[in-house]
Amino acid sequence: MQGMKKLVSGIFASLGFGSVWAAYNWNFPQPVTPIAHETLHVHNLFMVIALTLFFGVLALMLYSFWNHRKSRGQVAAGFTGPKTRKQWMFTLLPFVCLLILDYGVFGIPAYHAVKMYENTKVDADLVVKVTGNQWFWQYEFPAQGVKFSSKLATPRDQILNISPKGENYLLEVDNPLVLPVGKKIRFITTSNDVIHSWWVPAFGVKRDAVPGFLREFWAKVDTEGTYRGQCSELCGKEHGFMPVVVNVVSEQAFNTWLDSKKPQAAGDAAADNKVLTLEEARAQGEKVFTSTCMACHQATGKGIPGSFPPLDGSKVATGPVDVHIQTVLNGRPNTAMVAFGKTLSNSDIAAVVTYERNAWGNKTGDVVQAAKVAELKKAQ
Numbered sequence: 421m422q423g424m425k426k427l428v429s430g431i432f433a434s435l436g437f438g439s440v441w442a443a444y445n446w447n448f449p450q451p452v453t454p455i456a457h458e459t460l461h462v463h464n465l466f467m468v469i470a471l472t473l474f475f476g477v478l479a480l481m482l483y484s485f486w487n488h489r490k491s492r493g494q495v496a497a498g499f500t501g502p503k504t505r506k507q508w509m510f511t512l513l514p515f516v517c518l519l520i521l522d523y524g525v526f527g528i529p530a531y532h533a534v535k536m537y538e539n540t541k542v543d544a545d546l547v548v549k550v551t552g553n554q555w556f557w558q559y560e561f562p563a564q565g566v567k568f569s570s571k572l573a574t575p576r577d578q579i580l581n582i583s584p585k586g587e588n589y590l591l592e593v594d595n596p597l598v599l600p601v602g603k604k605i606r607f608i609t610t611s612n613d614v615i616h617s618w619w620v621p622a623f624g625v626k627r628d629a630v631p632g633f634l635r636e637f638w639a640k641v642d643t644e645g646t647y648r649g650q651c652s653e654l655c656g657k658e659h660g661f662m663p664v665v666v667n668v669v670s671e672q673a674f675n676t677w678l679d680s681k682k683p684q685a686a687g688d689a690a691a692d693n694k695v696l697t698l699e700e701a702r703a704q705g706e707k708v709f710t711s712t713c714m715a716c717h718q719a720t721g722k723g724i725p726g727s728f729p730p731l732d733g734s735k736v737a738t739g740p741v742d743v744h745i746q747t748v749l750n751g752r753p754n755t756a757m758v759a760f761g762k763t764l765s766n767s768d769i770a771a772v773v774t775y776e777r778n779a780w781g782n783k784t785g786d787v788v789q790a791a792k793v794a795e796l797k798k799a800q
């Protein structure tokens with residue numbers, strides 16, 4: 421009893437501290453797309469209907485308990501025997517209610533919302549491909565030839581509680597997705613490894629990114645701003661570390677941004693012909709390793725025994741260069757080691773291989789150039 425008292429007073433005392441209420445919100449986030457408006461509307465309407473039913477049934481029950489109590493000499497009725505018309509009615513009525521509410525016969529809102537959600541193909545202004553990876557998102561504007569990765573930008577120090585947490589802790593990325601305001605965007609989503617799920621609450625959309633499948637959704641954002649979300653399908657160790665950030669801007673600002681992304685593609689081609697020194701390649705490779713490989717293989721290169729192999733002293737990272745490059749390019753089928761040929765540029769693959777061959781105890785002295793990676797890619 422004493423323990424219970426302490427627990428309860430402890431809970432009440434803690435409510436007095438602001439941090440308990442830090443992320444407290446009564447309602448949905450402010451909706452900014454037609455789908456988000458619609459889902460909020462459906463939610464509110466159904467809430468009213470459900471509460472009305474709830475209080476109606478509760479009142480009926482309380483009335484029955486009170487009015488038919490034993491002390492008044494009431495005798496319980498037996499409901500066995502042939503089905504009566506009343507029994508049929510009380511069975512079918514809730515069934516019809518559900519049919520109307522959930523399956524949208526007679527044009528009820530839930531049906532409109534679902535129909536709206538599925539209407540991805542008609543008159544989209546722009547197509548964005550979203551690919552899930554362990555553990556970051558990759559965005560592509562196929563028609564415009566723009567493709568980039570979007571990775572967690574929260575410093576490790578904050579995650580490890582060494583420095584205080586920032587305002588957008590675990591909800592910030594290096595390259596946010598930028599979209600024009602008021603345009604219908606058709607999203608196509610898939611994954612390179614396991615199932616992820618792309619979710620931005622304010623857009624009212626959440627769609628699983630499934631390897632080997634293309635799935636669709638759309639959004640037309642009516643207010644400029646920065647919107648944040650997260651991967652919402654448990655996808656492994658760093659599932660909580662692959663946020664979504666979308667900057668919605670004017671069409672003009674969007675075009676400027678898109679143009680600024682284009683030279684990157686051209687720059688990748690130029691980088692294939694560049695020859696780097698060991699120092700340059702190592703420095704570039706360390707960055708790639710930290711952002712893309714470290715989550716599994718660890719900063720120490722020791723991996724995690726039983727799950728992720730060490731690269732420090734590994735036969736691949738100290739053996740023939742071609743095999744090492746091919747391992748990174750093609751991955752290993754049916755393991756967490758995916759083919760990075762799809763997500764990293766030739767220059768980044770060359771650099772990270774160089775880094776792995778010259779980091780920790782590995783001292784091969786090899787420098788891999790982007791041209792070599794391009795050559796191996798072509799030979800496949």
Ligand SMILES: [Cu+2]
Pocket residue numbers: 552553555615616617651652653654655659662
């Ligand atoms: Cu994920």
